Amino acid sequence: MTGHTDMGIKVVGVNHRTAPLDVRERFTHSAHEVPGALARVMAAGATGGVLLSTCNRTEFYLVADDEPALDAVWSLLGERLETKPAGGAREYGYIARDRDAVRHLYRVSSGLDSMILGESQIQGQVREAWEVSRAQAGPVLHRLFQTALHVGSRVRTETGLGMGTASAASAGVAVAGKIFGDLAGRSALILGAGDMAELAAQCLSDQGVQVTLVANRTRERARAIAERLGGKAVSLEEAWPHFATTDIALCSTAAPHAVVTWERVGGIIGARRGKPLCILDLAVPRDVDPAIAQLENVFLYDVDDLQTVAAQATARRRDEVPSAERIVEQETDLFWAWYGGLGVVPTIKEWRQHMETLRAAELERALRQLSHLSPADRTRIEQFSQALLNKFLHHPTVALKQAAEEGHGYGLLEALRRLFGMEPPA
Amino acid sequence: MIVTLHLIALALYAVTTAFVLAPFLGARPAPRALTIALPCAGAAVHVIAISQLRPVGLGPALSMLAFCLVLLQLVSERLLRGSAVSFFAGPLATGLVGLAILSGLAPGAEIGGGGTQSAWFILHVVLSALGLALMALAFIAAALYLLQFRELKARRFGQVFQLFPPLERLDQLNRFALVAGFPSLTMGVLLALGYGAQFSGGLHAAKAQIVWGIFTWVVLGWAVWVRVVRHWAGRRAALASIAGFGAVLLVYVALKLTQPGAERFL
Numbered sequence: 001m002t003g004h005t006d007m008g009i010k011v012v013g014v015n016h017r018t019a020p021l022d023v024r025e026r027f028t029h030s031a032h033e034v035p036g037a038l039a040r041v042m043a044a045g046a047t048g049g050v051l052l053s054t055c056n057r058t059e060f061y062l063v064a065d066d067e068p069a070l071d072a073v074w075s076l077l078g079e080r081l082e083t084k085p086a087g088g089a090r091e092y093g094y095i096a097r098d099r100d101a102v103r104h105l106y107r108v109s110s111g112l113d114s115m116i117l118g119e120s121q122i123q124g125q126v127r128e129a130w131e132v133s134r135a136q137a138g139p140v141l142h143r144l145f146q147t148a149l150h151v152g153s154r155v156r157t158e159t160g161l162g163m164g165t166a167s168a169a170s171a172g173v174a175v176a177g178k179i180f181g182d183l184a185g186r187s188a189l190i191l192g193a194g195d196m197a198e199l200a201a202q203c204l205s206d207q208g209v210q211v212t213l214v215a216n217r218t219r220e221r222a223r224a225i226a227e228r229l230g231g232k233a234v235s236l237e238e239a240w241p242h243f244a245t246t247d248i249a250l251c252s253t254a255a256p257h258a259v260v261t262w263e264r265v266g267g268i269i270g271a272r273r274g275k276p277l278c279i280l281d282l283a284v285p286r287d288v289d290p291a292i293a294q295l296e297n298v299f300l301y302d303v304d305d306l307q308t309v310a311a312q313a314t315a316r317r318r319d320e321v322p323s324a325e326r327i328v329e330q331e332t333d334l335f336w337a338w339y340g341g342l343g344v345v346p347t348i349k350e351w352r353q354h355m356e357t358l359r360a361a362e363l364e365r366a367l368r369q370l371s372h373l374s375p376a377d378r379t380r381i382e383q384f385s386q387a388l389l390n391k392f393l394h395h396p397t398v399a400l401k402q403a404a405e406e407g408h409g410y411g412l413l414e415a416l417r418r419l420f421g422m423e424p425p426a
Numbered sequence: 427m428i429v430t431l432h433l434i435a436l437a438l439y440a441v442t443t444a445f446v447l448a449p450f451l452g453a454r455p456a457p458r459a460l461t462i463a464l465p466c467a468g469a470a471v472h473v474i475a476i477s478q479l480r481p482v483g484l485g486p487a488l489s490m491l492a493f494c495l496v497l498l499q500l501v502s503e504r505l506l507r508g509s510a511v512s513f514f515a516g517p518l519a520t521g522l523v524g525l526a527i528l529s530g531l532a533p534g535a536e537i538g539g540g541g542t543q544s545a546w547f548i549l550h551v552v553l554s555a556l557g558l559a560l561m562a563l564a565f566i567a568a569a570l571y572l573l574q575f576r577e578l579k580a581r582r583f584g585q586v587f588q589l590f591p592p593l594e595r596l597d598q599l600n601r602f603a604l605v606a607g608f609p610s611l612t613m614g615v616l617l618a619l620g621y622g623a624q625f626s627g628g629l630h631a632a633k634a635q636i637v638w639g640i641f642t643w644v645v646l647g648w649a650v651w652v653r654v655v656r657h658w659a660g661r662r663a664a665l666a667s668i669a670g671f672g673a674v675l676l677v678y679v680a681l682k683l684t685q686p687g688a689e690r691f692l
Contacts (some may be wrong), residue, residue: 178578181592274660276593293579296661305581312583 009140009339010066011101012073012093013052013059016115019092021304025285026080027058027089030254031132037076038136044072048138050145052108052129054122055284055303056115061105063140070095102335105144106328109152111161112321115307116168117314118161123152124195140339151331159323168303169200171310172280173207176248179278179299184208189239189246190231191260192253193221196282198228200250205229209248215239217253243268249279251287260288269295280306337404344404347413347422348397354422359389428531431475432489436523438468439496443516450585461512462503469496472523481551485529490551492522494559502563502599510590511599514566550617554639557611561646564603565671568664571596575661597660600667601653608650615639634685641677645670 014027029037029051038049038060046064053059060073077089085091096104104113109126111118130137130145137145156162173183180186188209190201193216201211211229215236216222222233236259243249243265253259260279269277269292279300281288286302293300363385367378396416403412416422442464445456472493479486499515574590577583590596618639649670652658658666 175578178574178587178592179594181594274662276660299578301581305583308581309583312588 008063008098009101009144010062010064010070010098011059011096011104012062012070013057014077014089014093015057015059015113016304016307018094021284021286021302023081023092024055024058026082027053027077028055028284029053029058030256031128034129034132035136038133040076041069041072042136044068046072048136048141050129050133050137050141052126054125056307057108059108061101061141061144063138066097099332099336102144102339103328103332105148106151106331106335107325109148110155110324110328111152112155112324112328116171116310118156118317118320118324119167119310120156120162121167121196121199123149123156126152143338144335147331147335151328154331155324155327158327159320161317161320161324167199167203168282168306168310169196169203171306171308171313172200172250172282172301173203174309174313175299175301175306176204176209176278176280177207179276180247182208185210186247187212187245188248188250189242190214190225190229191236191239191249191251191287192216192283193218193225194252194254197250197252198225200252200280200282201225201229204248204250212246213239213242217255240264241268243277244271247276247278249277250282251279252282253287255283255287256285258285258287258289260292262289262291265292266295269298272297282306340404341401344400344413347416348400350422351416351420352393352397354420355389355393359385428475428478429527431471431478432523432527432531435468435472435475436520436527438464438471439492439516439520439523442468442512443520446512446516449589455589462500465496465500465512465516469493469500472496479531481548483530485526485531487551487555488522488526488529489531490555491558491562492519492526494555495519495522495562498559498563498603502567505595505599510570510596511563511566513589514569515563518562518566544621546617547621550614550621552614553610553617554614557607557614557646558642560603560607560610561642561671561674564600564607564649564667567596567600567603568667568671571600571664572661572668575664593660597663600664601659604646604650604653604667608646611639611643611646615643634681637685638674638678638681642674645674 014024016024019027030053034051034053038051041060041062041064042049044064046062046069048063050061051059052061058077062069062073064070074089074093077093078084081089105126107113109123111120111122114122126145126148130142130149134142176186177183183204184207186209188201188204188211190197190211190213193214197214201214205211211226211231213234214222214226214229214231215234215238217236219233219235225231226233236253243260249260251260260281274297276297276299277295279288279292279298281300281302284303288300288302290300292298363382367373367381370378370381373381400412400416442461445461445464449455472489476486476489476493479489481487481490495515496519499511499519502511502515570590571593573586574593574596577586577590578593591599618636649666652666653663
């Protein structure tokens with residue numbers, strides 16, 4: 001931890017390491033909920049905010065004072081909990097400040113903090129979070145997220161962290177393979193038409209699985225995927241009878257509750273006469289009622305299960321972690337130098353202005369008492385005062401700029417303001 | 427010489443078994459070539475030993491059964507592209523060879539006439555052993571199926587998930603073993619009936635063996651019937667295979683304990 005603990009960059013949130021899936025599900029914010037949530041946190045004192053909400057994490061990136069804004073986040077998340085632990089949402093979460101917060105986001109965008117080490121989907125999710133929060137991000141977080149995307153790209157191109165297939169989608173293929181053996185010729189039904197559904201459907205199709213149906217709330221989007229994969233687009237209601245025949249059901253809708261329920265498909269699956277059905281539920285919140293797994297021939301896997309499988313395939317990516325961490329560290333240094341300088345420039349300007357005002361006032365008072373001086377002498381005295389001020393200001397200015405470049409500017413600025421009686425920044 | 431060859435085969439099977447089970451103890455998996463080459467070498471030594479055996483008595487019968495099991499294990503490994511069958515077949519074959527050595531590899535009590543050297547008798551022993559080995563293989567496939575099934579249902583992704591073959595392949599192996607084992611055992615039992623009538627003065631002389639053979643044939647026939655005619659598959663078929671194999675072993679033990687003269691063969 002470095003620097004100040006007041007106004008600064010903070011990240012507050014929960015992730016797959018600190019909270020189980022059923023808690024993360026509750027904290028998930030869809031795109032339309034983000035502005036409202038951020039507005040609430042910003043009303044508590046944050047000057048900028050970005051909300052990154054994926055199936056593995058819900059994180060508020062803030063430029064804020066410590067307590068009020070952070071309390072607002074915990075309160076906001078806590079309201080979503082069905083059963084509240086003693087410490088509220090805080091019990092599931094973490095806070096990182098300043099440089100640690102910057103490093104955290106860089107590690108997130110690089111895939112270093114993902115459940116599936118090096119997975120690339122997070123890069124798109126970081127971009128999406130930034131775009132959704134653009135109006136509320138502010139200049140510091142704009143810069144932070146812009147550079148985070150750059151760091152993610154650098155890590156993926158300069159190291160082997162992203163090599164191989166270790167995504168939840170490819171893990172789904174591996175699990176289906178453990179049930180059916182050869183997947184060629186098997187049939188799959190896709191529920192949902194988002195990016196995740198399409199990615200997973202493509203993974204299955206690559207293994208020779210015949211995507212027969214793509215079902216979605218809006219048929220247009222389903223049609224686009226169905227055409228690409230050679231299936232048929234249907235509505236969700238039309239999909240239920242196909243649970244009697246399909247081998248694999250891949251569910252990834254954006255529904256806020258389970259859509260594949262016992263009532264809808266329990267009887268239909270019962271008619272399969274023991275034929276195995278592999279259900280891959282990639283959605284958060286989950287699409288499939290867990291009770292469905294009680295049927296003997298149903299093999300149901302949610303995101304946590306698939307990510308566990310995929311995590312096993314990350315062993316060889318681990319060798320690349322040190323190289324990726326080095327890039328993250330370099331980029332954190334660069335950002336921190338920029339961030340330190342960001343506050344220093346206006347403060348130095350303000351300080352010089354403050355000193356200039358003092359000089360001018362004292363000069364005027366002195367010259368009033370030295371009214372007998374000739375204009376040439378008055379000019380000489382004015383030049384002397386100016387030169388003296390410049391001499392006094394030169395070294396502190398250089399030292400401040402240097403400290404800013406090293407990321408230590410904030411501490412000195414704080415001291416400067418106190419020593420010279422300057423008002424704290426608005 | 428026969429015992430020495432059996433001991434060599436036993437050692438090779440035991441080392442293979444240790445290699446295939448090593449990953450369950452946290453060790454790195456042995457190279458696949460090694461887990462194929464070692465039982466192949468063991469089978470080569472074993473076949474030399476069997477060729478010198480008189481196929482009469484418990485020891486030779488167990489040795490023949492172990493040999494058939496190792497052959498089936500190698501074929502299954504080839505079909506499944508993995509060493510999962512060895513997890514069960516390896517210890518079983520090793521144990522059978524060990525028991526064969528302990529039981530004595532010289533023939534037990536002779537049964538009348540020179541029938542034990544006839545081609546029909548040898549064919550009976552080979553086909554019966556093959557039928558039983560296929561039944562054991564069906565049992566192994568069923569056990570592997572149930573273990574993998576349990577892991578998949580419980581969403582556990584450990585060594586069983588990683589190392590065991592897919593459910594569908596295990597189900598196919600179980601079906602194949604049952605379907606291939608039935609004609610083999612049928613022929614073995616028919617040859618035993620014919621042999622008993624010709625050389626042993628009637629079927630009563632080998633009553634225990636005949637009872638066990640027919641019981642085994644009925645159980646195997648039932649297992650094939652439920653799979654082929656009733657279209658049982660998956661977990662239900664696996665449970666049926668295990669129950670059938672268990673019943674065969676149980677009746678064998680009961681006959682050994684209650685029927686005098688049963689020790690002459692199995």
